[in-house]
Amino acid sequence: xxxxxxxxxxxxxxxxxxxxxxxxxxxxxxxxxxxxxxxxxxxxxxxxxxxxxxxxxxxxxxxxxxxxxxxxxxxxxxxxxxxxxxxxxxxxxxxxxxxxxxxxxxxxxxxxxxxxxxxxxxxxxxxxxxxxxxxxxxxxxxxxxxxxxxxxxxxxxxxxxxxxxxxxxxxxxxxxxxxxxxxxxxxxxxxxxxxxxxxxxxxxxxxxxxxxxxxxxxxxxxxxxxxxxxxxxxxxxxxxxxxxxxxxxxxxxxxxxxxxxxxxxxxxxxxxxxxxxxxxxxxxxxxxxxxxxxxxxxxxxxxxxxxxxxxxxxxxxxxxxxxxxxxxxxxxxxxxxxxxxxxxxxxxxxxxxxxxxxxxxxxxxxxxxxxxxxxxxxxxxxxxxxxxxxxxxxxxxxxxxxxxxxxxxxxxxxxxxxxxxxxxxxxxxxxxxxxxxxxxxxxxxxxxxxxxxxxxxxxxxxxxxxxxxxxxxxxxx
Numbered sequence: 001x002x003x004x005x006x007x008x009x010x011x012x013x014x015x016x017x018x019x020x021x022x023x024x025x026x027x028x029x030x031x032x033x034x035x036x037x038x039x040x041x042x043x044x045x046x047x048x049x050x051x052x053x054x055x056x057x058x059x060x061x062x063x064x065x066x067x068x069x070x071x072x073x074x075x076x077x078x079x080x081x082x083x084x085x086x087x088x089x090x091x092x093x094x095x096x097x098x099x100x101x102x103x104x105x106x107x108x109x110x111x112x113x114x115x116x117x118x119x120x121x122x123x124x125x126x127x128x129x130x131x132x133x134x135x136x137x138x139x140x141x142x143x144x145x146x147x148x149x150x151x152x153x154x155x156x157x158x159x160x161x162x163x164x165x166x167x168x169x170x171x172x173x174x175x176x177x178x179x180x181x182x183x184x185x186x187x188x189x190x191x192x193x194x195x196x197x198x199x200x201x202x203x204x205x206x207x208x209x210x211x212x213x214x215x216x217x218x219x220x221x222x223x224x225x226x227x228x229x230x231x232x233x234x235x236x237x238x239x240x241x242x243x244x245x246x247x248x249x250x251x252x253x254x255x256x257x258x259x260x261x262x263x264x265x266x267x268x269x270x271x272x273x274x275x276x277x278x279x280x281x282x283x284x285x286x287x288x289x290x291x292x293x294x295x296x297x298x299x300x301x302x303x304x305x306x307x308x309x310x311x312x313x314x315x316x317x318x319x320x321x322x323x324x325x326x327x328x329x330x331x332x333x334x335x336x337x338x339x340x341x342x343x344x345x346x347x348x349x350x351x352x353x354x355x356x357x358x359x360x361x362x363x364x365x366x367x368x369x370x371x372x373x374x375x376x377x378x379x380x381x382x383x384x385x386x387x388x389x390x391x392x393x394x395x396x397x398x399x400x401x402x403x404x405x406x407x408x409x410x411x412x413x414x415x416x417x418x419x420x421x422x423x424x425x426x427x428x429x430x431x432x433x434x435x436x437x438x439x440x441x442x443x444x445x446x447x448x449x450x451x452x453x454x455x456x457x458x459x460x461x462x463x464x465x466x467x468x469x470x471x472x473x474x475x476x477x
Contacts, residue, residue, distance in 0.1 A: 070454030118363030163223030164216030181266030290417025391421035405448025
């Protein structure tokens with residue numbers, strides 16, 4: 001009996017030691033996996049950098065955030081963290097994403113899968129003690145050789161306030177000024193996209209060359225109030241008009257020399273504002289549309305699909321589908337009825353593609369998301385938009401530049417349309433330029449495909465920066 005008691009006691013002690021050692025090993029693993037885990041998510045021809053950041057909070061339990069640097073998204077929160085010595089599960093229910101992976105023996109590699117919209121993609125992550133940062137050599141760092149002022153811009157007609165930054169040369173005087181107008185989608189004042197900050201780089205360059213710059217967060221984004229989701233291009237134009245009114249109250253601004261610089265959708269908005277006021281000194285369209293919203297979308301889809309290796313037959317089939325969807329949006333004003341028709345078109349198309357290729361069925365939530373986007377106020381407005389209505393009335397000096405490699409707002413079709421509008425309006429004070437070798441973001445590129453945007457270290461071609469600055473200074477002498 002004594003022997004039995006002794007063995008039982010020994011077993012109990014051994015069990016306690018094993019539990020203790022297991023806990024100790026778990027803590028060692030936890031300490032070793034802190035830092036950034038970096039990998040590339042590949043979906044067909046698209047490749048995105050993803051980063052999972054692991055740290056410890058005050059209670060020494062793990063906290064995890066997710067970065068998608070190529071999309072300008074950092075610090076995305078997670079709602080669930082599952083961890084043991086050989087695996088990690090991370091989930092963000094609000095974003096509908098998750099990652100499940102297993103560590104290699106020396107805790108330097110995580111091999112697993114990324115889950116999103118009902119789909120699964122292999123994703124391998126490698127450990128780094130340093131926080132991941134994209135190389136962006138053009139991004140200016142303080143201290144700046146000019147004045148930087150945070151401002152609040154009231155849009156009284158909409159009852160909202162836009163948060164922005166005004167940069168002005170240090171020397172006393174009154175300066176020509178520009179308002180920067182962002183492209184489509186929710187953008188902050190730097191137009192942060194694909195890990196780049198184009199408007200930060202542009203504003204820095206212009207202010208160093210004697211031009212004051214006002215840039216602001218889109219309504220409902222970052223520090224601006226308002227609702228972005230329910231707004232249209234027309235609503236955003238009222239924000240720009242409010243920004244003009246604000247600039248006219250600033251003592252360092254020459255109010256007779258206020259201009260607008262619009263990128264992409266911003267290039268739609270600038271002519272809208274300029275034709276509605278008589279105090280706009282000039283406008284610059286960076287990849288601004290000259291053809292209708294429908295034609296922009298059709299051309300964009302064709303060009304990007306072709307660059308991604310999609311066959312001509314598939315491109316033609318997809319184009320027919322899109323034309324049918326846009327026709328539904330034009331003819332069916334009731335959102336519920338339009339949604340039903342568009343969902344049927346998309347479901348039939350995806351089912352047909354699945355049958356042909358033997359691929360996985362597209363999840364219903366993915367189709368529902370597409371339908372919801374297409375019946376949104378912004379998309380409906382864009383589909384019905386014809387920029388000629390405004391461009392043909394422009395009387396102030398105009399600079400229109402497009403990149404030769406632009407696949408989102410093609411240079412040839414859009415610049416030709418803008419020039420026709422200037423001739424129709426009798427405006428001789430315009431400059432139309434197609435810039436060789438640059439893409440939609442005005443980066444020096446190889447193909448122009450959006451897949452390159454985040455991988456290119458350059459934010460804006462120096463040639464483009466110089467051309468815009470020189471033209472403005474010439475117009476405001």
